[in-house]
Amino acid sequence: MxxxxxxxxxxxxxxxxxxxxxxxxxxxxxxxxxxxxxxxxxxxxxxxxxxxxxxxxxxxxxxxxxxxxxxxxxxxxxxxxxxxxxxxxxxxxxxxxxxxxxxxxxxxxxxxxxxxxxxxxxxxxxxxxxxxxxxxxxxxxxxxxxxxxxxxxxxxxxxxxxxxxxxxxxxxxxxxxxxxxxxxxxxxxxxxxxxxxxxxxxxxxxxxxxxxxxxxxxxxxxxxxxxxxxxxxxxxxxxxxxxxxxxxxxxxxxxxxxxxxxxxxxxxxxxxxxxxxxxxxxxxxxxxxxxxxxxxxxxxxxxxxxxxxxxxxxxxxxxxxLAPLMDPARLADTAVDLNLKLMRWRILPDLQLERVQETKCLLLGAGTLGCYVARSLLGWGVRNITFVDNAKVSFSNPVRQPLFEFEDCLEGGKDKATTAAASLRKVYPGVNAVGHSMSIPMPGHPISSQSYESAQKDVAKLEELFEQHDAIFLLMDSRESRWLPTLLGAKMKKVVINAALGFDTFLVMRHGVGQDHAYHGSSGSTPLGCYFCNDIVAPTDSLSDRTLDQQCTVTRPGLSAIASAMAVEMMVSLLHHPEGVRAPADRADSEGDQEERTQQEKSGSALGLLPHQIRGFLSRFKNLLISGQAYDRCTACSDAILAAYEQEGFGFLAKVFQDAKHLEDVTGLTQMKEESEDLDMEWAEDSDVEDM
The missing domain is CATH 3.40.140.70 (Ubiquitin-like modifier-activating enzyme ATG7 N-terminal domain)
Incomplete structure (x- = not known):
């Protein structure tokens, strides 16, 4: 055969x-x-x-x-x-x-x-x-x-x-x-x-x-x-x-x-x-x-x-x-971008995904706000995220802060910044997530001679991080911890997004870049203020001698996620505005004039309105769009503060850390207060004469 x-x-x-x-x-x-x-x-x-x-x-x-x-x-x-x-x-x-x-x-x-x-x-x-x-x-x-x-x-x-x-x-x-x-x-x-x-x-x-x-x-x-x-x-x-x-x-x-x-x-x-x-x-x-x-x-x-x-x-x-088997990291890249690309293909052709993806974000604070902001940034395809925090994960954190688990709390707790970065890489291996466990020196918090050198290194590291990143999120739990980052953001003209929480209220705002005379003088626009522009006092020590409820950020559980999402959306909208960090504020809201809203949407960000501040009230489920001008005596972004920092460097900061009232002296707030007191005395004397 x-x-x-x-x-x-x-x-x-x-x-x-x-x-x-x-x-x-x-x-x-x-x-x-x-x-x-x-x-x-x-x-x-x-x-x-x-x-x-x-x-x-x-x-x-x-x-x-x-x-x-x-x-x-x-x-x-x-x-x-x-x-x-x-x-x-x-x-x-x-x-x-x-x-x-x-x-x-x-x-x-x-x-x-x-x-x-x-x-x-x-x-x-x-x-x-x-x-x-x-x-x-x-x-x-x-x-x-x-x-x-x-x-x-x-x-x-x-x-x-x-x-x-x-x-x-x-x-x-x-x-x-x-x-x-x-x-x-x-x-x-x-x-x-x-x-x-x-x-x-x-x-x-x-x-x-x-x-x-x-x-x-x-x-x-x-x-x-x-x-x-x-x-x-x-x-x-x-x-x-x-x-x-x-x-x-x-x-x-x-x-x-x-x-x-x-x-x-x-x-x-x-x-x-x-x-x-x-x-x-x-x-x-x-x-x-x-x-x-x-x-x-x-x-x-x-x-x-x-x-x-x-x-x-x-x-x-x-x-x-072999898509399910070949390269999970590459597949994750494709999957992360899929929804965004569909948005651009079907709804918003002007969506600048590459610009968002390439934006390097620095998150100051790896707590509840920091965790939610990081997850929202991933959703927008951001590939470079850096955390800064000096705290450790505690047992109360994992239920409110989605980048931590129970095991992170054991044996005294892991460093928040590095743990959050590692967790983020587990969520999406394609992200370049880094954590730095360090402190941010604050006004009114004196530094001893032994910690002087350490504080100097922390400031130098913070300056370096600001130089390396495009957008900075202020997500800390105290007012004075936001001062130095606000100063650095104004000096380097960075995108600074600030989020702060109350019990059932929140504030999300984008900082202006100080007076910025060269730009606003020629454009005729009004410079926007920073977190401290509405104050007539310097930020002081708010962390000492606090009761238990004051030591924790006591908020309604859903508030952080809402504020964090709005902070990220504000940054993305700002990136799509032709004037970038100097974009003017849109003020129209649901009660405003429809024609005004239409005109602002046409000339502003491709994603719609771009407010300066969003103040939310969860008790009423209402948000207000507010705008505030830069204050020429601001203790964080005024010309006098920026000039003093430019001339004296860390020496100026050291004076502020020792005594926050030094900021009032430099900006002229001290003199203004004295003049105000003299005016009050004169009016009181006149009133007495009239009564007589």
Whole structure:
């Protein structure tokens, strides 16, 4: 009967596609030339069906794993470490196209013929005798869609066709042909052969039968090994990936072509070597005789077959959609941006997602406000978030602050800033989240001589962080802790968003950048104030001598999330305003004039109204949009304060930390208060005269 063969079934491991992706990005780039690749296979096996007295034949799989691409320092004959134990080498060629159009339109016939010609040349030149693994050469055509993690691929396993075809008798188990002693001798001899030969020799070998003992040798030892043997005694063995009882595996086709071409043998006994890995069991191996009717010497390459069929049983490529497996971080990037891109595509074409994404945000405070602000920033696709806080996670925090867990409170509590950053990276690995555990020096909080240097370092670090970031959120739990950041924000003209909470009220505001005479003088606009512009006193120590309820931020639980969300939305709206940090305030509200609101929406931020301050009242579920001007005697952003800081540096700050009233002296508030007191006295005297 005509000899038929069990075709290969490709089995590509997911890590192979990861390696291909890396090679494409870092090495191949636009180079689509053919590259070497290493596959492997094991001998065929049949597995028993659980609960039934039947077995199922496993497919003859040729596998590609993470080590498929040889390293530059590897030799041509790769060592055993390149493929798993009890497997056999199959060298191949891969051509990765740059576009799906190239993949579809490429001349596959020419690629296949190129591979067939290489196999035939290896046979006729004798290279395949020295390196039998070349008989297993295969071709892989791919296209890697790196955006969607989809991989289109098509395998070809070229096999030379004999004309006339080989015929064979029935395949028999070795136990029916050889004695148990001969079978065990064969196993021992092959194990010894495996331990002594390089990996490229293991898939094909010679066998000589003895009454008690068997011998195994390399193909290149044919003449010496079979010297004096009758042709009927010649046995050629190969590691058979087939598990079928009636069909040998695909590698035998090219082996028979080489036997016919090299040694002019038209009849040969074939050993299909099949083993159970690690169990010293070769009982499933088969033996049969193959023959061909005639042989005519030729140098012409025979015809070949070998393109793999797809899952539908037709000649065509396959698709590996590995989005769930490939790169979770890359998938997260796509998923995070999906909703934002849909907003831009469908609703708001002017949405500047890239600008928002590239904005580096500094969060001063990693408490309830800080945690909620950070999560909202992630929702907007912000990739750089830095926390500053000097506190540790306490047991009351996790229920109100979503970046902390109960375990963070144990053993005295972890640092809030670094823990919040680590938690944020768990939420989204693509974020560059960093935490700094440090204090912010405050007015009215004297620094001792021992802590002077430490305070100086904290100020220097804070200045550095301000320089490195684009938007600063003030999310602390005291008034005076906001003073130095307000000063630095005005000096560096940064986007500063302030959020403060009461029991059922909140304030969210964006700071102006001081008087900014050069800009506002030419534009005629009014500079907006900062958090301290409405005060006529310097911020003082509000943290000492506090009762328990004063030591905690006592608010309605939902208030922080509302204020935090509005703070982030205000920043994003500000980024979309053509005047940026100097954008004027929109004041229209639900009770205002519709025409005024329409005009402001048209000329302002692409996201709508951009107020200066939002004052919310949860008890009435109402928000008010308020605007306040910059105060020329402000203790944080006035020209006098900025000039004093510019001239004296940390020396000026040290005076403020020792005595907050120094701010009133510098800004002229002290003099104004004295003049006000004199005016009160004069009016009182006049009143007395009139009464008399």
């Amino acid at each position: 005509v000899l038929q063969f069990h075709p290969w079934a490709s089995a590509v491991e997911a890590p192979f596609w990861q390696v291909l992706t890396q090679r494409k990005m870092d090495i191949f780039k636009l180079d689509d030339s053919v590259k070497p690749v290493l596959g492997y296979y094991s001998t065929g096996q049949q597995v028993r069906v659980p609960g039934k007295d039947t077995t199922v034949a496993l497919p003859a799989r040729l596998c590609l794993g993470p080590a498929a691409f040889p390293d530059p320092e590897d030799s041509e004959l790769s060592g055993p470490t390149r493929i798993p134990a009890f497997t056999f080498l199959a060298p191949g060629l891969v051509k990765n196209t740059n576009t799906i159009e190239d993949f579809k339109s490429i001349d596959k016939t020419a690629l296949f013929k190129m591979t067939v010609d290489q196999i035939w040349d290896d046979i006729t030149s004798g290279r395949a005798v020295l390196d039998p693994s070349l008989l297993n050469k295969f071709l892989l055509l791919t296209f890697a869609d790196l955006k969607k993690f989809k991989f289109y691929y098509w395998f070809a396993f070229p096999a030379l066709q004999a004309d006339p075809a080989w015929t064979s008798d029935a395949m028999q188990e070795v136990s029916l042909v050889w004695t148990p002693a001969q079978t065990e001798s064969l196993r021992l001899q092959y194990d010894q052969y495996r331990s002594q030969q390089p990996v490229n020799q293991l898939g094909f070998f010679l066998v000589k039968e003895g009454r008690e003992a068997m011998s195994v040798a390399r193909l290149q030892d044919w003449n010496e090994f079979f010297a004096g043997c009758d042709p009927s005694e010649i046995i050629v063995g190969f590691a058979d990936p087939s598990s079928l009882d009636s069909h040998p595996g695909w590698p035998l086709r090219n082996l028979l072509a080489m036997i016919l071409q090299q040694w002019k043998i038209t009849k040969v006994r074939v050993l299909c070597y099949r083993e159970v890995p690690g169990k010293q069991d070769i009982s499933s191996s088969k033996l049969f005789a193959a023959q061909v009717a005639s042989y005519s010497p030729t140098t012409d390459c025979p015809k070949a077959v070998g393109w793999e069929k797809n899952a539908q049983g037709k000649l065509g490529p396959r698709l590996a959609d």
